[in-house]
Amino acid sequence: MRKAISSLLMLATVAAFGCNRSVSKSAKKKLTIAVIPKGTSHEFWKSIHAGAIKASRELSTQGNDVEVIWKGPLREDDREQQIQVVEGFTSQGVDGIVLAPLDNRALVRPVEEAKSANVPTVIIDSGLDSNSIVSFVATDNRKGGMLAADRLGQLLSGKGKVILLRYAEGSASTQDREDGFLQEIKQKFPGIELISSDQYAGATRDTAKRASENLLNRFGEEVQGIFCPNESTTAGMLLALQDIGKAGKVTFVGFDTSQTFIDAMRAKQLHGIVVQNPFNMGYLGVRTMVESLQGKTVDKRIDTGVTMITSDNLDAADTQTLLHPPLEQYLK
Incomplete structure (x- = not known):
């Protein structure tokens, strides 16, 4: 009997050891x-x-x-x-x-x-x-759109004609930004008129530039404020505004970051970017x-956080960390 119990204990010990090895x-x-x-x-x-x-x-x-x-x-x-x-x-x-x-x-x-x-x-x-x-x-994208609306509305003193250039159908992140922007503009700035909010830029900077040119050809004489909800739409609109000499004359808030956007902010051609x-x-x-x-x-x-970057906080240490992540350290 003792031998049987001893054998069972030994088997249990071996099994447990094997199990632990397996888990490890x-x-x-x-x-x-x-x-x-x-x-x-x-x-x-x-x-x-x-x-x-x-x-x-x-x-x-x-x-x-x-x-x-x-x-x-x-x-x-x-x-x-x-x-x-x-x-x-x-x-x-x-x-x-x-x-x-x-x-x-x-x-x-x-x-x-x-x-x-x-x-x-x-x-x-x-x-x-x-x-x-x-x-x-992910980013709280609706909040990002609301931050953009607050910035644009404040810069326009709550009055003016505004364009929202959308990104692409089916993109949930930019849809949330667009929805947040529209909600905040309508609720907090009733004196602002949205003269276009149903046009899509497409997936690239080139398609965004063409869409921007079409909007500016149509509304260029009356538009006072613009919001674009991602990097490619912001880049395309910036190029289109620069081409017709209106960069800096129209209040412009974008989304995401690049060195081009930072340079445009310093040149007062871009008046805020929402940064993820x-x-x-x-x-x-x-x-x-x-x-x-x-x-x-x-x-x-x-x-994962979202921040409004303006000329006031552009050079802050936290902002610079957001704008310049250590890409070379990890992508060599």
């Missing part, structure tokens, strides 16, 4: 995280890429072997290519996906199929109409994915 091995397993942006050309996406790399390096130094694979469509209106990228990573069996969906509906099916294949997804930047995600890590923290977004997107894979509880919604 699982904990040390290399994790491959696919990060899929909407596009790859804008500074915004480069900042997200750098933040994702920072997270992977930091996690690796903490004993977690994490590899980030960066791949996205060249154009921010190529839904089919982004769908193919998601499907490709699902087929490869990556451990997780961090995705900035081009379209809040078109990417639902591939994300839900990824989940069925045991490949979870963290959504960043722009929302997805699905509950099959780990977390949504894409570096932090990429960083938190990857960290959240890894923590979830490790069995930790993560928040379903993580706000």
Whole structure:
């Protein structure tokens, strides 16, 4: 009897040891995280890429072997290519996906199929109409639009004619900014007249410039204020205003950042930019994915912050950190 009990205890000890080895091995397993942006050309996406790399390096130094694979469509209106990228990573069996969906509906099916294949997804930047995600890590975009409305309304002293140039249909992030802008303008500045708010710029700076030229040809003599809800629309409108000599004469608030925008602010051609923290977004997107894979509880919604930059705070230390993330340190 004693021998039997002793044997059982020994077997239990061996089993427990083997189980612990298995858990330890699982904990040390290399994790491959696919990060899929909407596009790859804008500074915004480069900042997200750098933040994702920072997270992977930091996690690796903490004993977690994490590899980030960066791949996205060249154009921010190529839904089919982004769908193919998601499907490709699902087929490869990556451990997780961090995705900035081009379209809040078109990417639902591939994300839900990824989940069925045991490949979870963290959504960043722009929302997805699905509950099959780990977390949504993004700017409070409605708040960003409201900040833009407050800035424009104050600069116009609550009166004037304003244009909103929209970005692209299906983009949840910019839709929220546009909605927040319109809501705030109508509620807080009833003396402001929206003379155009239904035109879309398209996915590139060139298409945005053409859309801006069309609007300025139509409303150029009467428009007093303009809001553009992302980097490409702001860049296109700025070029169009410069071409006709109206840059600085029309009150202009944009969204996102680039060196061109900073220079335009110093030249008083751009009167405010709403700035996100894409570096932090990429960083938190990857960290959240890894923590979830490790069995930790993560928040379903993580706000990465939004700030209004004007000539008054342009040179502040915090602003400079936002405007100049350490891209070269992580993207060499």
